[in-house]
Amino acid sequence: MxxxxxxxxxxxxxxxxxxxxxxxxxxxxxxxxxxxxxxxxxxxxxxxxxxxxxxxxxxxxxxxxxxxxxxxxxxxxxxxxxxxxxxxxxxxxxxxxxxxxxxxYLSGAINFDPVVTAVDAKTASQIVWLDAYITNVDRTFRNTNMLIWHKELWLIDHGASFYFHHSFSDPVGHAKSAFALIKDHVLLPQASLLEETDAEYKAILTPEKIRGIVNLIPDEWLQWEELEKSPEEIRDVYTTFLMTRLENSSIFVKQANDARKALI
Incomplete structure (x- = not known):
């Protein structure tokens, strides 16, 4: 590729x-x-x-x-x-x-504090869109998983994303679902440009790019005793999830916008 x-x-x-x-x-x-x-x-x-x-x-x-x-x-x-x-x-x-x-390791980085550092609407919308897309439950006020390094905002810790894979059942159904936990996102109040971000990001994430990212997963990480699927079949499930979720992004964008309106 x-x-x-x-x-x-x-x-x-x-x-x-x-x-x-x-x-x-x-x-x-x-x-x-x-x-x-x-x-x-x-x-x-x-x-x-x-x-x-x-x-x-x-x-x-x-x-x-x-x-x-x-x-x-x-x-x-x-x-x-x-x-x-x-x-x-x-x-x-x-x-x-x-x-x-x-x-x-970002030496000298400090934890992002929403009280101290203002985030513009475009950046906030981009990060909220990303986390709703990958179902990241862990970017809240309690644990922002963002750092300030050289006066720039950096994203870390995405290990709590893709929670569908802990059961690995009905990935298409999960992909088409809203993401209610977005209501707790630390940047949601500033994320006023979600529709614009959605159009921009859907153009960037082509099927080829999604497959290329999923293909990075080593076979060594896909030896799951609880699932009778080959590494390639498991990768196909992740690819299907990501493509299906992208095609139905209006669902999680609406959820995020509704949650934001309830906040402000």
């Missing part, structure tokens, strides 16, 4: 410190390219499904021109972590051998 998206692969060389804000125990780590990364482990919490959501959400955001840290595949060697003193972390590292996902 021409201009197919591509992620670099790095080898984790040093575990620096756990980042205990997240329930899945992400960590700050260093890789063989000498950069620092926020490392998300396939052996944690929701396993590879959280990594898939992080990968798809982050790369869709990037395709739409939104600022997200570089995502890389992060390889953990089987010997990694044997000297870790904390048993919980040692177990996590052992269960996460192979390919994990990492985000470039």
């Amino acid at each position: 021409e201009n197919a998206p591509h992620l670099r692969t790095v080898n984790v060389t040093r575990y620096l410190t756990p980042l205990r804000e997240g329930g899945s125990l992400p960590a700050l780590a260093e890789a063989d390219d000498e950069f620092k990364y926020v490392l998300k482990f396939k052996g944690a919490g929701h396993g590879t499904k959280a990594l898939i959501a992080e990968l798809l959400g982050g790369e869709i955001a990037r395709t739409l021109g939104l600022p997200v840290p570089e995502l890389v595949f992060a390889n953990l060697d089987e010997a990694f972590g044997r000297t870790e003193a904390d048993e919980e972390i040692q177990d996590l590292l052992q269960f996460s051998q192979g390919l994990n996902l990492a985000l470039h």
Whole structure:
């Protein structure tokens, strides 16, 4: 596929410190390219499904021109972590051998505070549209999952998106559903340009681009014991979900607009 998206692969060389804000125990780590990364482990919490959501959400955001840290595949060697003193972390590292996902560490970034930083209507509408599209439940006042870095707003943590995949039943039905939880979105009050954003983003997200992003998911993350589908069949389900949801975007745009009117 021409201009197919591509992620670099790095080898984790040093575990620096756990980042205990997240329930899945992400960590700050260093890789063989000498950069620092926020490392998300396939052996944690929701396993590879959280990594898939992080990968798809982050790369869709990037395709739409939104600022997200570089995502890389992060390889953990089987010997990694044997000297870790904390048993919980040692177990996590052992269960996460192979390919994990990492985000470039934005050194010096601070958490976004909606009271301190104003967000314009266009940016707010773009982020609300993205989160309604990927069914991201986690961009609220309680946990904004946005950072300010070099005076710019950056999006992080999309691992709670695509919640249909925890049951993997009726993806088309889920794709055509509204997204009621958008009412809790931290930027919803400012998102007054959702129709304009919808038209713009539907033009960008072509079927080829959606397939290219979904094809990034490694086979290693698609060995699901609870589902008798091949990795390619699972990718097809994600592609169908994303294309169907895009075709029916008026449903979640209306839900977001109605929720916004109720707020203001």
